[in-house]
Amino acid sequence: MAISPEELSNKLSAAAKAAPAWQAAGATVRFVISEPDAELTLDPQGALTDAEPTHVFRISYANLDDLAAGRRTFLRTVTSRRVSSRGPVLQTFAVGQALTTFALQR
DSSP: OOOOHHHHHHHHHHHHHTOHHHHHHTOOEEEEEETTTEEEEEOTTSOBOOSOOSEEEEEEHHHHHHHHHTSSOHHHHHHTTSEEEESOHHHHHHHHHHHTTOOOOO
16 A cells, blocks of 8 residues: 555654654754655654754655664665765764654554
């Protein structure tokens, strides 16, 4: 079953709000997601925002789902070039680790 960009935005926001690691990372992140194509920005509290991001993550939804489900680590995702990111390096890894704690409802 395909997920709509609006549904994807809502799922990511809800997952970020429920993940203490996301708030601890303290980043405003723009996600550029493919399959489905969606672009959204989450603030450090997990809310959707139009604020200028500190980071930009480009990733397919399938790879994001693999991270959240624990099928792949963030480091492995980065080294296999399944994600590209721009932003301060240490905070990037904090954000990546937070993504592995997301509970994306199916």
